[in-house]
Amino acid sequence: MNTANVRMVAAPDGMPVVDRKEEGRRKPLVEVREQPTQATRVPAQTVGRATVDDPVMTTRHVNVFYGDKQAITDVSLDIARNEVFAMIGPSGCGKSTFIRCLNRMNDTIESARVEGAITLDGQDIYERRQDVVALRARVGMVFQKPNPFPKSIYDNVAYGPRIHGLADHRIELDEIVQTSLKNAGLWDEVKDRLQAPGTSLSGGQQQRLCIARAMAVSPDVILMDEPCSALDPIATARIEDLMDELRQNYAIVIVTHSLQQAARVSGRTAYFHLGHLVEVGDTDRIFTNPRHKLTEDYITGRFG
Amino acid sequence: MNKCAAEVVQAGLRRRYAAERRFRLYGLAAVLVGLLFLAALLVSIVSKGSPAFQQTQIRLDIHFDPEDIAPAGTIDPAELGRGNYPALYKAALRTLFPQVEERRLLADLYGLMSSGAGYELRARVLENPSLIGETHSLWLPADDEVDIFAKRWAGDEAGTERLSRHEIAWLERLGEAERLETRFNLRFFTSGDSREPELAGIWGAVVGSFFMLTVTLLVSFPIGVATAVYLEEFAPRNRWTDLIEVNINNLAAVPSIVFGLLGLAVFINFFGMPRSAPLVGGLVLSLITLPTIIIASRAALAAVSPSIREAALGMGASQMQMVTQHVLPLAMPGMLTGTILGMAHALGETAPLLMIGMVAFIVDVPDGFGGPATALPVQVYLWADSPERAFVAKTSAAIMVLLGFLLVMNAAALLLRRRFEKRRS
Numbered sequence: 001m002n003t004a005n006v007r008m009v010a011a012p013d014g015m016p017v018v019d020r021k022e023e024g025r026r027k028p029l030v031e032v033r034e035q036p037t038q039a040t041r042v043p044a045q046t047v048g049r050a051t052v053d054d055p056v057m058t059t060r061h062v063n064v065f066y067g068d069k070q071a072i073t074d075v076s077l078d079i080a081r082n083e084v085f086a087m088i089g090p091s092g093c094g095k096s097t098f099i100r101c102l103n104r105m106n107d108t109i110e111s112a113r114v115e116g117a118i119t120l121d122g123q124d125i126y127e128r129r130q131d132v133v134a135l136r137a138r139v140g141m142v143f144q145k146p147n148p149f150p151k152s153i154y155d156n157v158a159y160g161p162r163i164h165g166l167a168d169h170r171i172e173l174d175e176i177v178q179t180s181l182k183n184a185g186l187w188d189e190v191k192d193r194l195q196a197p198g199t200s201l202s203g204g205q206q207q208r209l210c211i212a213r214a215m216a217v218s219p220d221v222i223l224m225d226e227p228c229s230a231l232d233p234i235a236t237a238r239i240e241d242l243m244d245e246l247r248q249n250y251a252i253v254i255v256t257h258s259l260q261q262a263a264r265v266s267g268r269t270a271y272f273h274l275g276h277l278v279e280v281g282d283t284d285r286i287f288t289n290p291r292h293k294l295t296e297d298y299i300t301g302r303f304g
Numbered sequence: 305m306n307k308c309a310a311e312v313v314q315a316g317l318r319r320r321y322a323a324e325r326r327f328r329l330y331g332l333a334a335v336l337v338g339l340l341f342l343a344a345l346l347v348s349i350v351s352k353g354s355p356a357f358q359q360t361q362i363r364l365d366i367h368f369d370p371e372d373i374a375p376a377g378t379i380d381p382a383e384l385g386r387g388n389y390p391a392l393y394k395a396a397l398r399t400l401f402p403q404v405e406e407r408r409l410l411a412d413l414y415g416l417m418s419s420g421a422g423y424e425l426r427a428r429v430l431e432n433p434s435l436i437g438e439t440h441s442l443w444l445p446a447d448d449e450v451d452i453f454a455k456r457w458a459g460d461e462a463g464t465e466r467l468s469r470h471e472i473a474w475l476e477r478l479g480e481a482e483r484l485e486t487r488f489n490l491r492f493f494t495s496g497d498s499r500e501p502e503l504a505g506i507w508g509a510v511v512g513s514f515f516m517l518t519v520t521l522l523v524s525f526p527i528g529v530a531t532a533v534y535l536e537e538f539a540p541r542n543r544w545t546d547l548i549e550v551n552i553n554n555l556a557a558v559p560s561i562v563f564g565l566l567g568l569a570v571f572i573n574f575f576g577m578p579r580s581a582p583l584v585g586g587l588v589l590s591l592i593t594l595p596t597i598i599i600a601s602r603a604a605l606a607a608v609s610p611s612i613r614e615a616a617l618g619m620g621a622s623q624m625q626m627v628t629q630h631v632l633p634l635a636m637p638g639m640l641t642g643t644i645l646g647m648a649h650a651l652g653e654t655a656p657l658l659m660i661g662m663v664a665f666i667v668d669v670p671d672g673f674g675g676p677a678t679a680l681p682v683q684v685y686l687w688a689d690s691p692e693r694a695f696v697a698k699t700s701a702a703i704m705v706l707l708g709f710l711l712v713m714n715a716a717a718l719l720l721r722r723r724f725e726k727r728r729s
Contacts, residue, residue, distance in 0.1 A: 108613070134620070136617065136618060140618065140619070141614075141618035143611060143614055145611055148615070149616070149630060150612075159621075160620065163620065163625055163629075164620060213615075
């Protein structure tokens, strides 16, 4: 990170200029950042309690690199069963990278390298024996942009059970599709047009279809990477309600840019900064009484 | 913005709009020039080629004289095949023009008919031996010079200089007797090549091209798609795959005649495949088409949105399930378009075929992948090279047939694309 003393100064004609003393060095104008004081540096140790008693997933000393660039530094964190776990932080802080480690979606990026231990029910998911296909059947994912397959609504939901061979009969499959759509709160809207293409739904419906699709294989954990960032407030509210219901059966990890959303839906919250896990704690505590200066700055809107 | 700046902007506006109008006009002019050339090409080809779809024929009262064709009253096909059929139409011509007796004049008179008239009579007799001894009024093909004369008759005097005055007089007599007519030239679409322009047809070349393109499609589509899928979806990015990629891109730019030489060296000399065969032609054309298909297919695969890949992988689909169930169907329209454009390119390719002997003069319609054959563009080349005047029209007609096939293939590409896109949306 370029934390040097590079500033943009508004010149009279509105053009940004570099400070005179910086001119000789010709540093690129990447970031406009104050010289960090001692209090706003990332802490050597995560503030707050990052572990729980009965975790479904644990991560220990996770480092992620994209080529030479380190994206995540020494993150240790537990995900409890039946909880909604929110991850917040400014853009580029590594929360999406981290969530993608949990079902090894980073495998698809060639330059990505993951170090440390991540377990699911005590089993190391980066172990050589671990099959990614089996892992992703247990750790589902919902993406930022709704991405239904260009197939019918029915086929979208039935896709997972079909490839994993979860249903022996058509009736069983029908049942899974119906249950998943009901749990995703979409059934009443689409029950008459299950054969319509999934892409014909509205954005919010598409995202709920993706949630139904992820649930259809009965995973243990559902990862949601900014699931509402492309949706309007009404669709967002529906999905937030949905998450609260889903908590009964699944552990949900959500990355969000909306602090209000994190406050509304999650039980625990983690704050990431520049690839470091700064602070973890109960959501109420994080939002009312943040212990670290960075967390406080972010939550109070000082930056980010 | 202060008043001064607004005035400066105002002053510059007119120049900016003028520049935009000029730019548009340049573009429009370029399009018009292109269209003009295309129109000139089409008009020239159609006006030159359309007479070839008509053929002048002469009606003669043929007496199937057993004396000439079935000496011993035989109906044995082998014996019948050896008969003197030209004698039949020569006799009919003598009956029409009894006053012609001089030897030189008689030769001219017989020359009004195409040598194909004898073959046609022979074919009729072999098909139906009961004709022997009967007399029928039949339309038979005229010589190519007569053909040109008859087609231009109505107009100017041009085209008459190759015929002597008495020949023209005979033709006029035949015309008055309603024995001279230009009719639809079915032979052009049903027969193979010939040294006689009036007998030459395009069908042999069409069939040859068909066999060849079948081989090309069967070889290049699976290999091309498999290569593209592997390189785009599975292969690691390293020096080797970079090298392969650069080579494929370079192969697309290699002159096609080089592929012809390669085919000659590898397929014919090394593997001992037959010369002039559609099999070899198809393989050589596959080599030329492959880079096109691979590049188009890779572009189509790369254009599939990453969110679909993520969705499939996130559901626990294996890499192969992701490719076959989601990426390939979405990339298929682009792949098909690339393939058909590659095939259209292959259809028009001439130079490499010359190298592997498909330029040979082949009369028979090819009957398989191994037999001698020629192809449409080679046929155009052969006819354009022939000295007889009537081949000028044949050449343009063959080009019209070739263009017709290209249009059909491009339309097929368009239709396939539409259908796939409709199904996926």
